[in-house]
Amino acid sequence: MKKKQLLILIILNLFLAGCWDQHLLVNKTFVNGISFDLTEEGKIQATVRSLNIKGKGGGQIEIEDELIYAERPSPVGLSIDIDNMVAGEVDLHQAHIVLIGDELAKKGINQLLEPFYRGKESNITKKIAISKGKAETIISTEIEKSPIAFFILQTIEGAEKATYLPDENILTVWTKILTPGKDIILPYLEKIEPDRIGIAGVALMHGEKFSGETLSKEQSSLLLLLLDQLNVTSRMALVLDQEQEERSIAFFTRKMKRDMEITVDKSGKIICSVDIKMQIEVNSYPQDFKEDLNIKEIEKELSEELTKQANEIITTLLQANCDAFGIGMKISTKHPDLWKKLNWDEEYKNVQIEPKVNVKIIKTGNVY
Amino acid sequence: MLLNKEGKLRKELIQLVSQVEGYNHMSFFKKKSIRSISNSPINESQLLTNDINKNIHSIRDYHCRTEDLMVRELIFNKNICTIFYLDSMVNKDSLHSSVIGPIVETKYGEIQHIVKTTQVKFTSRISDVGSDLLDGFCIILRENNATAISLSVVENTSRSIEEPDNERSIISSHDGFIEDIGTNIFLLRKRVKTPQLKVKYFSVGKLTNTKVSMVFIENLTDKKLIKEVERRIGSIEVDQLLSFGDIEDYIEDNPNSIFPQMLTTERPDRATSYLTEGKILLIVDGSPRIMIVPITFFAFYQSPDDYNSRWIIGTFFRLIRFLSFIVAITFPAIYIAVVSYHSEVLPIGILYSIRVSLENVPFPPLIEAFAMQITLELLKEASIRLPTPIAQTTGIVGGLVIGTAVVEASFVSNIMIVVIGLTAIASFVAPVNEMGTSARLLGFPVMIAASLFGFFGIVLVLMGIFMHLCKLQTFGTPYFAPLAPFKMEDIKDSIVRLSFWKLNSRPTDSKPIYKKQQWRTRGWKNN
Structure with a gap:
């Protein structure tokens, strides 16, 4: 019996x-974007x-966004504040984007990402971006038009x-x-x-801190x-400046190959040579239509121009x-002895990086 | 405890009785049970005598002086002879033309030579005479003769052969079994014209004496299997056997399993195809459905139409049907798991509409699903038995009125209606209705598990179900063959349906004696 x-x-x-x-x-409140500012x-x-979200009957949905603010001296506890302000449970799964203001990013982003990385209820493939100025101004854009966070997400994707843009999310950023x-x-x-919200380019990080330097989209x-890191394709438009006559060219990069080699010479100078071979497809090239396309020459010009930009x-x-x-x-794997001696934060500035771009036109498509 | 005591008491009592009466206690019970049914004053083994009047009395007594037992006296060979028949069981026309007519006209000779019936039997036991009367024979008793002549003048009223309503097909044959056992065997013999086709009769039920026949191909069917089926049918001792369902319950291996372990069908083409695989058919007189043993799970998802369409199409529909089984079991459960545990798996668009439709629903998803599933069963049950015009009304009331009103009153979310609707349709896909219903019923435990543990619960219950399927055996053959135990060569005609010329060997789940079933199929290609 027992x-x-x-x-x-x-x-x-x-x-x-x-x-x-x-x-x-039913009890969940969806968060679709988070921003942090200083x-x-x-x-x-x-x-x-x-x-x-409100149902209007007949399968119609009305979605309105709400902004909720919380302030604390440190990021710890922010989520508790927000949870208290929202009806029901906060669901971070659909929060696909985390925006960080540039001022705050300069102080470091690790402490901000930590709850997302560790919490079991968050979406680890969230996108993370740094905003020019306050992140809040971006996330509060067009409050009645919902959901802006997905618009940002789509732009980034x-x-x-x-x-x-590099293909990064919270998981990869954290590990890197x-x-x-x-x-x-x-x-x-x-x-x-x-x-409108646009991509200004990329922010260059030093460790967990935003260096303040950025690169343009091109x-x-x-x-x-x-x-x-060539994704599906890469589209570029260049102005070829040759003997005052301005010509522009637009092309897709279809395939590429990179060779990177790091050598340390006797004086301890680190030289890194980066060679890329791009296979491109010319998309548009307004030219003198009577003449044939001089592929060899364009290849040469493009290679030179891109090498210049790379520098x-x-x-x-x-x-x-x-x-x-x-x-x-x-260096830490190939020259561990040298690596132990180096103060990499200081030494990195003295590294000599030599880029070389080699362009090959594989298709001219509709440009003949 | 109580039971044990009772058992002990009973044992003591039996011992006591058997000592007194000198019976072994087992046979004591047997005797008693027989006595309780055939409560006639006539002893089972009593023989006819030379005294015709005594015989008439005995037979009348044997039939409890029933009033439809007719007696007619004739003079033959200058002696009185009496004809008995059960008014309701004989065909009067044939009685007149083939028995009474010739006797009256000829007046002299041997009765067995002048009557025109198909069957003539001599019996000397009163019990045999009695049972012959029940089978539609007429009995002739002669003066100074202790043997009776039984002549078959049976009345045969049965409906015509029609396509079964519950197993319709588009392109396969359109005949179906009926309630008459003879017609059913005729339908089988018409399709399998071989002397190897063997029919064995059993009579089950002490009151009903229902004829049960076992049909198989002698040189193909596993001898052990035949013996086993015979043993199981022979062991049935009941008063009444009314339909195929009774016998199914009596002889199946796992009566508590939710999966049907015998394929019942009204289609002769389906029955024959299993007959030639070395399986045994059981036909019960009075039911149009015949049983096929042993059977595998996959047989329930096969349809004769598969074989009559191109193999690609047949295979496609088979796979769709297996999908329907999985959908019928898991779909509501997946919905419940998603809305109560794993809403993160939903894409943004669907998430919004599900969220909105759930907004004002006061019940947890499990209750919602149960309510709708039960409503569906109610509607189905209600419309089955109603005559067609009213059944249509039920469909409208159920589908349109309840379907939309329930959502508008926000008792149930409209996504749930979609889910339940899809589940119901998926369960109706199964070509054999029983399996579809089983699948729908299996959905309930999966739903409960999903509401308790989410996806984890679904996985647990599904594991349980598949373990059960793999363990299940019918008549010593694995139920989940050819997946468990896995047999590559049997897949080609169970899960998929390959071209006929690839099916050179029979499915081996029922252990047929000969495995090879075709020798030259596309031989013209080599010449």
Whole structure:
């Protein structure tokens, strides 16, 4: 008899155990975007854009967004404040974007990302971006038009596919920040008046901190190619400046190959040569239509122009102290003795990076 | 405790009685049970005598002086002879033309030579005479003769052969079994014209004496299987056997399993196809459905139409049907799990509309699903038995009025209506109705588990179901063959349906004696 009772108790316990984790969809309030800013008093302000969904009957849905603000001296506890202000449970799964103001990003982003990375209830593939000016201005754009966060998300995802922005999310950012000898670049958003949000380029990070230096959209595209991060395709438009006569060319990069080599010479100078071979498809090239396309020449011009631009980008990278190539990591594995002696934060500026771009036209398509 | 005591008491009592009466206690019970049914004053083994009047009395007494037992006296060979028949069981026309007519006209000779019936039997036992009367024979008793002549003049009224309503097909044959056992065997013999086709009769039920026949192909069917089925049918000792459902319950291996372990069908083409796989058909007189043993799970998702359409189409529909089984079991459960545990798996667009439709629903999703599932069963049950014009009204009331009004009153979310509707349709896909209903019923435990543990619960219950399926055996053959135990060569005609020329070997789940079933199929290609 006792055994039977015990068995029933165990089975009942099993049944009860499950309900603990029940989170009914009805009770959830969806958050679709989060931003963090530094206030003038030096506190951290979190702005959450939550969804207010109403059924209007007949399958019609009315969605209105609500902004919720919370302020604390440190990010810890912000989520409790927000939870208290929202009806029902806060659901962060659909919060696809975390925006960080540039002032706050300069102080470091790790402490902001930590709850997302560790919390079991958050979406680890969220996108993260740094905003020009206050992040709150971006997340509060067009409050009646919902959901702006998804608009931002789509913009970022589209840019990733076109190789304007690196394909990063919270998970990858977190692991890369914690890896010594490698720095990341993050999307850099800006608000274009009156009510548009655009990609300003990429923000160069040094460790967990925003260096303050940014690259434009065109530059970031080339940088990503140099980093061997060609996504689906990469679209570029260039002005070929040759003997005063201005010609522009637009092309897709279809395939590419990168060779990166790091050598340390006897004096301890670190030289990194980055060679990329791009296979491109010319998209548009307004020219004298009577003449045939001189492919060899265009290839040469393009290679020179892109190499020139690559050099500019690398100067900015060195200024920002952003080791996007992961040179430090390579040295730490190939020359561990040297790595132990180096203070990489200081030494990185002295690295000589030699980019070389080689363009090959594989298709001219409709340009003949 | 109580039961044990009772059992002990009974045992003691039996011992006591058997000592007194000198019976073994087992046979004591058997005797008693027989006595309780055939409560006639005539002893089972009593023989006819030479005294015709005594015989007439005995037979009348045997039939409890029933009033439809007719007696007619004739003079033959200058002696009185008496014809008995059960008024309701014989065909009067044939009685007249083939028995009474010839006797009256000929007057002299041997009765068995002048009557025109198909069957002539000599019996000397009163009980045999009695049962012959029940089978539609007429009995002739002669003066100074202790043997009776039984002549078959049975009345055969049965409906015509029609396509079964519950197993319609589009392109396969349109005949179906009926209530008459003879016609059913005729339908089988017409399709399998071989001397190997063997029919064995059993008579089950002490009151009903229902004829049960077992049909199989002698040289193909596993001998052990035949013996086992015979043993199980022979062991049935009941008063009444009314329909195929009774016998199914009596002889199946796992009566507590939710899965049907015998395929019942009204389609002769389906029955024959299993006959030629070395399976055994059981036909119960009075039911149009015949049983096929042993059977596998996958047989319930096969339709004769699969074989008559192109193999690609047949395979496609088979796969769709298996999908329907999974949908019928899990779909409401997945919905419940998603809205109560894992809403993060939903894409943004659907998330919004589900969220909105749930907004004002006061019940937890499990109650919602149960209510709708039960409503659906109610509607189905209500419309089955109603005559067609009223059934249509039920459809409208159920589908349109309840469907929309329930949502507008926000008792149930409209996504739930979609989910339940899809589940119902998926369960109706099963070509054999029983399996569809089983699948729908299996949905309930999965739903409960989903509401308790989310996806984890669904996985647990599904694991349980598949463990049960793999463990299940019917008549010593695995129910989930050819997946468990896995047999590659049997897949080609169970889960998929390949071209006929690839099906050179029979399915082996019922252990047929000969495995190979075709030799030259597309031989013209080599010449």
